[in-house]
Each structure stands twice: as C-alpha cells, then as structure tokens.
Amino acid sequence: MTGSVSIIGLGPGNALQRTPQADQALSRATDLVGYGPYVQRVEASASVVRHCSDNREELDRARHALELAMQGRHVAVVSGGDAGVFGMASAVFEAVDYGPQAWRTLDITVVPGVSAVLAAAARLGAPLGGDFCVMSLSDNLKPWPVVLRRLALAAEAGFVIALYNPRSKARPTQLGEALEHLRACLPGSVPVAFARAMGRADEAVRLATLVEADATWADMSTLVLIGCAASHLIPRPDGRVWLYTSRKVEAA
Amino acid sequence: MTGSVSIIGLGPGNALQRTPQADQALSRATDLVGYGPYVQRVEASASVVRHCSDNREELDRARHALELAMQGRHVAVVSGGDAGVFGMASAVFEAVDYGPQAWRTLDITVVPGVSAVLAAAARLGAPLGGDFCVMSLSDNLKPWPVVLRRLALAAEAGFVIALYNPRSKARPTQLGEALEHLRACLPGSVPVAFARAMGRADEAVRLATLVEADATWADMSTLVLIGCAASHLIPRPDGRVWLYTSRKVEAA
Numbered sequence: 001m002t003g004s005v006s007i008i009g010l011g012p013g014n015a016l017q018r019t020p021q022a023d024q025a026l027s028r029a030t031d032l033v034g035y036g037p038y039v040q041r042v043e044a045s046a047s048v049v050r051h052c053s054d055n056r057e058e059l060d061r062a063r064h065a066l067e068l069a070m071q072g073r074h075v076a077v078v079s080g081g082d083a084g085v086f087g088m089a090s091a092v093f094e095a096v097d098y099g100p101q102a103w104r105t106l107d108i109t110v111v112p113g114v115s116a117v118l119a120a121a122a123r124l125g126a127p128l129g130g131d132f133c134v135m136s137l138s139d140n141l142k143p144w145p146v147v148l149r150r151l152a153l154a155a156e157a158g159f160v161i162a163l164y165n166p167r168s169k170a171r172p173t174q175l176g177e178a179l180e181h182l183r184a185c186l187p188g189s190v191p192v193a194f195a196r197a198m199g200r201a202d203e204a205v206r207l208a209t210l211v212e213a214d215a216t217w218a219d220m221s222t223l224v225l226i227g228c229a230a231s232h233l234i235p236r237p238d239g240r241v242w243l244y245t246s247r248k249v250e251a252a
Numbered sequence: 253m254t255g256s257v258s259i260i261g262l263g264p265g266n267a268l269q270r271t272p273q274a275d276q277a278l279s280r281a282t283d284l285v286g287y288g289p290y291v292q293r294v295e296a297s298a299s300v301v302r303h304c305s306d307n308r309e310e311l312d313r314a315r316h317a318l319e320l321a322m323q324g325r326h327v328a329v330v331s332g333g334d335a336g337v338f339g340m341a342s343a344v345f346e347a348v349d350y351g352p353q354a355w356r357t358l359d360i361t362v363v364p365g366v367s368a369v370l371a372a373a374a375r376l377g378a379p380l381g382g383d384f385c386v387m388s389l390s391d392n393l394k395p396w397p398v399v400l401r402r403l404a405l406a407a408e409a410g411f412v413i414a415l416y417n418p419r420s421k422a423r424p425t426q427l428g429e430a431l432e433h434l435r436a437c438l439p440g441s442v443p444v445a446f447a448r449a450m451g452r453a454d455e456a457v458r459l460a461t462l463v464e465a466d467a468t469w470a471d472m473s474t475l476v477l478i479g480c481a482a483s484h485l486i487p488r489p490d491g492r493v494w495l496y497t498s499r500k501v502e503a504a
Binding site: 011012024083089091092093111115119122126127128133136141143145157159235237242246249 | 273367393
C-alpha cells in the first residue's frame with residue numbers, strides 16, 4: 001500500500017489556464033488537501049475526500065497530506081497559480097525535512113502551473129520583458145525590514161518587481177509603506193499595475209504611476225507590478241493601454 | 253477584414269504542460285510565427301502557414317506578424333515556456349511602440365504559459381519557496397557589467413536566482429564569469445541546480461554547491477538556479493535529492 005503526494009498548481013483562476021498534467025494528477029487523487037477556496041475549485045467524483053483548511057495553516061496541512069500518503073492515500077495538495085511560488089510546495093518539503101525519515105521514501109511530485117504573475121503580465125502586455133523579481137509582501141515569515149531592504153535592492157538592480165500578498169485585513173498598511181519606500185528609490189513616473197483576480201469573472205486591472213499609486217486599490221487577490229526605467233505604456237486609440245518592458249537595457 | 257495577433261506560451265516542452273487556452277488560441281490561427289523549433293512543435297492543419305525564423309531575429313519576426321495581422325490574418329506568435337519571460341511578447345509590443353499608429357488598433361492578446369523556471373523548480377522540489385529573481389544572462393541587449401551588478405544585488409537581497417540563456421556557442425564564457433562573481437557574494441555551500449530540457453525526452457538535472465558548479469554543464473536549453481541561504485537539500489534513501497527553499501527568513 002504505497003501512497004503519494006502530488007502538489008498541484010491549479011493556474012490563476014479558470015480551467016482554461018490549468019494544464020492537462022494538472023488534470024491528470026487530480027484525476028488520480030483519493031484526497032484533496034488545501035486552502036478551502038482552491039479545494040472547492042476542483043471538480044472531483046463524490047468518492048474523493050476534500051480536506052479544506054484555513055489559509056494560515058500551511059505546515060499543519062502539509063503534515064496532514066504526508067500522513068495520509070503514509071496510510072496509502074493518493075493526496076493532491078492544491079494551490080492557486082503555481083504551487084512553487086508562495087504556494088504549498090515549500091511547506092510540504094519543509095515538513096518532510098523536519099519530519100520522520102519514512103516520509104523521504106514517499107512518492108512526492110510537483111506539477112507546475114501558470115502563476116499569478118505570468119497571468120497578470122499577459123493581461124497587461126509584456127511588463128516582464130526584462131529581468132524581474134517576485135516577492136511576497138507578507139511579514140508572517142520574514143521580518144519587515146528584510147522586505148524593505150529587498151525592495152530597495154531590487155529597485156537598484158533595475159528589476160521589474162512583482163508583489164504577491166500585497167495587502168490583507170490583517171496587514172493593511174504594508175503596501176503603502178512599500179510604495180513609499182520605492183518612491184525614494186525609483187522615478188515617480190515608473191508605471192505600477194494592480195492586477196486583481198486574473199482569469200476570474202471579477203478580473204480587473206488598474207494602471208498608474210508610482211507617484212499616483214494608492215495602496216487601497218489592492219486586496220488579497222491583487223498582484224502588484226512595479227515597473228522599471230525600461231517599462232513603457234502604449235496608449236491605444238480606444239483609450240486602453242498596453243504595458244511592456246523593453247528588452248534593451250542601456251549602460252548604467 | 254480584421255486580423256489578430258495572439259502571443260502564445262507553449263509551455264516547457266510537452267503538450268501536457270500546455271494550457272487549453274493556448275490550444276484554443278492555436279486552433280484559431282491562420283499563420284504560425286516564431287523560432288523554428290517552437291513553430292515545428294505545434295500540430296496544425298495543412299492550411300496553416302508556418303513562418304519559421306532564426307533565434308536572433310525577434311524584432312523582424314514581430315513586425316512580420318503585425319503586418320500579416322494588418323492583412324487580416326490571424327497570427328499565432330509562439331514561444332517556449334511563457335511568451336512574457338524572455339519570449340516574444342516584449343518584442344511584439346516594442347514593434348508596436350515604434351511602428352505605424354494603425355498597429356495600435358490591432359487585436360493583440362498574450363496567452364500565458366508555464367515558464368521554464370516553474371517547470372525546473374517543480375522538477376527539483378520547491379527551490380522558489382521564498383523571494384526570487386529571474387534574469388537572462390545574455391548580453392545581446394544589455395551590457396555585461398549590468399548583468400554582473402544585478403547578480404551581486406540579487407545575491408545581497410537573498411533572492412534565489414534563476415538564469416535563462418546561461419550559455420551558448422556564441423557566449424561560451426559568461427556563465428563561468430557569473431558563477432565566479434557569485435562566489436564572491438554568496439557562501440560556497442549554496443546549492444546550484446542545472447535543469448536541462450524540462451518536459452522533454454532528454455530532460456536532465458544536476459545539483460552541486462556553488463563552489464563545485466561548473467559552467468560547462470550548461471547549454472542553451474539549461475536553466476540554472478542559484479539557491480540562497482534558506483535553500484536546503486533533502487537526501488532520500490534511494491540516493492535522489494530534493495531541493496527546497498524555506499519560506500522563513502531570519503532577521504539580517
């Protein structure tokens with residue numbers, strides 16, 4: 001009786017952006033484990049057991065999945081977007097690292113998905129045309145001064161900066177502080193995009209300059225993209241705008 | 253006669269990692285435009301015109317796609333992985349930015365895909381568990397000193413670093429220089445992964461420490477991942493190893 005854990009990225013929000021590999025892995029699962037809204041998003045037969053949990057319990061959830069697999073279950077651990085980008089993959093391997101030796105014999109695979117940053121970029125144009133970085137703005141697992149320092153270094157490097165978890169009810173002030181910090185490092189004319197709920201029915205995009213950008217435009221479902229000196233807007237006759245970052249970088 | 257341009261990420265290398273949205277967009281195309289090997293990877297009816305070009309001609313290729321769309325054709329511009337990450341998306345919008353005003357009226361969409369960095373990370377475990385950056389090591393469009401400076405800043409920030417285009421016949425020495433540069437910024441024990449041809453039949457992975465890592469292990473199809481202080485290896489009883497980066501960051 002050998003179980004397995006498959007850690008699956010469901011893509012940004014609609015089934016058209018989920019890979020056939022993810023569907024295949026889901027179809028083999030006897031158990032679905034994850035944050036409630038992601039587990040509920042998966043269509044599965046009635047025999048599949050759904051284990052929903054709260055958003056803050058990643059490590060407990062990971063251990064639960066590994067225990068189920070040790071009992072011979074085929075567990076699909078699901079995340080939105082890509083499970084390796086601020087999703088469940090790291091929590092599962094952390095649980096293995098600190099868990100019983102037997103967990104290392106388990107069949108554990110990760111199925112990649114289209115991450116939110118890629119979906120947001122596609123919706124906007126081509127803002128990731130150059131080098132970029134991807135950061136979580138949450139300070140649940142890292143000190144806030146580290147976040148601010150990383151933002152300053154990323155701006156100095158000329159990276160486009162993608163921010164996950166920009167704002168929540170429990171962390172209402174951090175995006176404002178981050179934007180203020182970046183205004184000291186970058187030209188105020190740099191474009192900033194707020195991309196909300198990509199691929200879902202309530203998808204929305206808002207563009208501004210760094211000077212104008214207002215943290216209250218973001219919520220838990222928003223990805224915030226900070227452009228760089230090589231990021232440009234292309235206005236269109238119908239009033240819409242494309243955002244792209246030039247591949248060419250001038251000498252510093 | 254209204255044409256369109258759809259810029260499509262085909263995913264890393266096999267159809268299971270290509271989204272249904274990409275397949276839908278491909279099925280509407282009258283013309284396929286892209287680097288030869290990507291165009292050849294697409295199954296299409298005999299009536300679809302394939303326009304293959306060399307790897308170095310992105311801007312010409314982009315203009316050609318836009319001209320075809322102006323003639324009423326439905327053009328699919330294809331890239332491996334995600335078209336927004338060192339793929340064709342930025343070149344197309346750059347062509348629009350500097351092209352005739354009429355191109356701004358065109359229906360241009362980007363379909364995101366699973367990028368090589370996400371496929372490589374999934375294959376390795378969860379190396380992107382924390383903040384990370386994605387860089388191209390090519391100096392075709394940016395000065396080499398800018399590349400080295402960005403590497404140093406990324407290392408100082410504690411980012412995991414994903415390197416696209418690490419090495420080619422025309423640029424045989426740069427990955428070696430980059431690794432040497434990083435050895436001056438990071439502990440020699442930091443894990444480095446070479447992930448080659450993800451999702452293809454000749455897929456291969458090699459792990460080492462930063463001190464041991466050898467640039468000649470990489471070629472044009474390799475993604476190189478440089479870990480950070482929070483990156484750890486998990487040895488397994490069968491000799492294989494998982495690589496993950498802890499979500500938790502200690503105070504600096």
